[in-house]
Amino acid sequence: MKKIFGGPAICLDRSDINTDEIIPAKYLTEVTKEALTPYILEDLILDGFDPKSEKLKSARVVITRDNFGCGSSREHAPWVFEVNNIHTIIAESYARIFRQNMFNCGMLAIELKKEQIDALFTLAKKGAVTVEIDLPAQKVVAAAGDKKESFSFAISPFDKALVEAGGWVEFADARY
Amino acid sequence: MGQTTAEKIFKAHLRDEPFPGTRVLDIDRVLCHEITTPVAIADLQWRGKDRVFDKTKIKAVIDHVTPSKDSKTALQAKMLRDWARRHDINDFFDIGHNGVCHAIFPEKGYIRPGFTVIMGDSHTCTHGAFGAFAAGVGTTDLEVGMLKGVCAFREPKTIRVNLNGKLAKGVYAKDAILYVIGQLGVNGATDRVIEFHGPVVEVMTMDARMTLCNMAIEAGGTSGICQPDAVTVDYLWPFIQDEFASKEAALADYSQWRADADADYDRVLDFDLSAIGPQVTFDYKPDCVKPVSALAGTRVDQVYIGSCTNGRLEDLRVAAEILKGKQIAATVRGIVSPATPKIFQEAMQEGLIDIFMQAGFCVTNPTCGACLGMSNGVLAEGEVCASTTNRNFSGRMGKGGMVHLMSPATAAATALTGVITDAATLS
Numbered sequence: 001m002k003k004i005f006g007g008p009a010i011c012l013d014r015s016d017i018n019t020d021e022i023i024p025a026k027y028l029t030e031v032t033k034e035a036l037t038p039y040i041l042e043d044l045i046l047d048g049f050d051p052k053s054e055k056l057k058s059a060r061v062v063i064t065r066d067n068f069g070c071g072s073s074r075e076h077a078p079w080v081f082e083v084n085n086i087h088t089i090i091a092e093s094y095a096r097i098f099r100q101n102m103f104n105c106g107m108l109a110i111e112l113k114k115e116q117i118d119a120l121f122t123l124a125k126k127g128a129v130t131v132e133i134d135l136p137a138q139k140v141v142a143a144a145g146d147k148k149e150s151f152s153f154a155i156s157p158f159d160k161a162l163v164e165a166g167g168w169v170e171f172a173d174a175r176y
Numbered sequence: 177m178g179q180t181t182a183e184k185i186f187k188a189h190l191r192d193e194p195f196p197g198t199r200v201l202d203i204d205r206v207l208c209h210e211i212t213t214p215v216a217i218a219d220l221q222w223r224g225k226d227r228v229f230d231k232t233k234i235k236a237v238i239d240h241v242t243p244s245k246d247s248k249t250a251l252q253a254k255m256l257r258d259w260a261r262r263h264d265i266n267d268f269f270d271i272g273h274n275g276v277c278h279a280i281f282p283e284k285g286y287i288r289p290g291f292t293v294i295m296g297d298s299h300t301c302t303h304g305a306f307g308a309f310a311a312g313v314g315t316t317d318l319e320v321g322m323l324k325g326v327c328a329f330r331e332p333k334t335i336r337v338n339l340n341g342k343l344a345k346g347v348y349a350k351d352a353i354l355y356v357i358g359q360l361g362v363n364g365a366t367d368r369v370i371e372f373h374g375p376v377v378e379v380m381t382m383d384a385r386m387t388l389c390n391m392a393i394e395a396g397g398t399s400g401i402c403q404p405d406a407v408t409v410d411y412l413w414p415f416i417q418d419e420f421a422s423k424e425a426a427l428a429d430y431s432q433w434r435a436d437a438d439a440d441y442d443r444v445l446d447f448d449l450s451a452i453g454p455q456v457t458f459d460y461k462p463d464c465v466k467p468v469s470a471l472a473g474t475r476v477d478q479v480y481i482g483s484c485t486n487g488r489l490e491d492l493r494v495a496a497e498i499l500k501g502k503q504i505a506a507t508v509r510g511i512v513s514p515a516t517p518k519i520f521q522e523a524m525q526e527g528l529i530d531i532f533m534q535a536g537f538c539v540t541n542p543t544c545g546a547c548l549g550m551s552n553g554v555l556a557e558g559e560v561c562a563s564t565t566n567r568n569f570s571g572r573m574g575k576g577g578m579v580h581l582m583s584p585a586t587a588a589a590t591a592l593t594g595v596i597t598d599a600a601t602l603s
């Protein structure tokens with residue numbers, strides 16, 4: 001399925017959000033991605049965050065801090081975002097396996113500098129943030145009310161190729 | 177310029193470099209368990225590609241929830257079992273023969289110096305204890321590994337960690353790695369390989385080296401790696417004696433994977449471990465580490481000894497020595513889970529199982545179970561567990577539970593008193 005990048009964003013203002021918080025191990029007994037849908041971020045420890053909120057349901061982008069997705073290798077973590085139509089995450093940094101899993105699924109794990117992430121969180125104080133992504137130009141534009149922030153992002157040519165191919169299985173199948 | 181161990185392994189396994197900085201490697205071992213593999217199997221079937229690249233290089237085990245606890249886990253086990261049979265995977269371990277993946281695969285001699293190893297499990301870094309490059313991957317990487325025998329990585333930047341000095345009596349590999357993670361931080365080694373060197377590692381057994389490498393991921397590391405040496409050869413000898421004329425010949429061959437003296441490291445860190453005592457975690461991150469004395473007296477409801485970190489024979493011996501002839505506190509539930517059937521049997525023959533049972537421990541079959549809060553010892557809201565496992569995330573052993581990570585010795589001492597206790601303080 002073609003991934004859609006950009007849209008309304010939800011901000012998770014914390015570092016080191018781990019895979020157990022994104023999708024608890026007790027749901028790893030599911031053998032389809034779709035079955036994970038209701039359990040997104042169920043155990044996230046974050047003041048004022050409600051995993052059942054409309055804001056999360058309508059979100060298409062997550063904006064967060066440092067070392068996102070640390071912990072387990074479970075691809076259930078990107079999948080639970082995927083089945084909730086969140087195909088873009090913007091963070092200061094990621095745990096390696098989570099980041100690779102995102103690209104392997106043809107999803108975008110964008111890295112921005114700390115000051116840029118700070119600017120996005122400041123922007124979020126002005127109102128609901130909507131994000132536009134231009135992958136070929138490697139640009140993020142975030143808007144809230146009449147305020148805008150726009151940044152270029154770096155992505156390795158390999159990760160970009162994975163997103164364009166639709167994921168690692170497609171890429172590897174065509175090549176090896 | 178010399179090379180690190182990971183660089184040597186990458187060079188020897190390079191299949192493709194589709195873009196600068198991306199290395200697609202040939203993989204020697206693709207390891208599978210029943211939690212992360214079934215979705216890969218289902219996807220391959222859906223794509224009409226239900227094949228494996230080389231059945232001799234694929235090893236599989238049902239370990240996370242075994243025997244199955246409900247219909248869903250039974251289905252996961254069945255999907256893996258049916259797939260293993262369909263593809264004639266000889267090295268597949270099911271009920272009666274199964275144990276925790278990162279304990280059973282090395283025990284069978286499947287991991288060798290210089291190998292590339294992937295598994296859909298973050299603690300795959302354990303296998304780096306043999307001088308291999310071993311990385312945890314997600315289900316898609318696993319799927320491509322099963323089908324094509326390749327996996328893509330970035331260039332292997334390496335942090336060299338020199339563990340200097342000598343561990344004091346009562347201080348173990350678990351304390352050493354907890355201490356190092358406390359210093360590095362949970363993302364201190366992200367996108368890096370941690371290469372362990374120094375006198376502390378040189379005198380470690382393979383069991384202890386596996387404990388060390390097991391937790392490299394808790395600092396974000398791609399793989400932990402120890403240098404192959406005579407200890408490695410001794411461990412592997414029963415499996416390799418037909419391949420080499422002598423242990424010396426094996427050592428000479430495996431030495432090709434040792435890092436060069438002039439290798440280029442991203443960082444070099446020196447830790448003198450002579451002065452550290454037993455360590456324990458607090459809070460919900462594995463880098464929240466303090467000396468046991470700082471948390472002494474903290475009440476616990478459960479003590480868990482087991483897992484791929486500390487469920488090996490050496491660990492059980494240390495705990496049993498402390499428990500021998502004593503009773504655990506009435507307020508504590510003690511659970512011990514030998515990591516493999518072989519370990520279980522040897523522990524029985526040595527009388528360790530008797531000691532655990534007489535002390536009031538429940539002995540479970542080899543399984544991951546309580547370690548990830550799926551079965552065999554899940555915590556209730558507000559409960560506290562002293563655990564020899566590797567992760568203290570919120571909810572890890574049960575929603576609302578708190579996990580304190582520690583060595584088997586500290587866990588055993590804690591079981592006796594019901595509060596976090598340094599074994600050295602027991603009379």
Ligand code: SF4
Nearest residue numbers: 299483484544547548
């Ligand atoms: S024992 Fe725990 S950490 Fe090790 S493989 Fe099993 S669930 Fe993972």
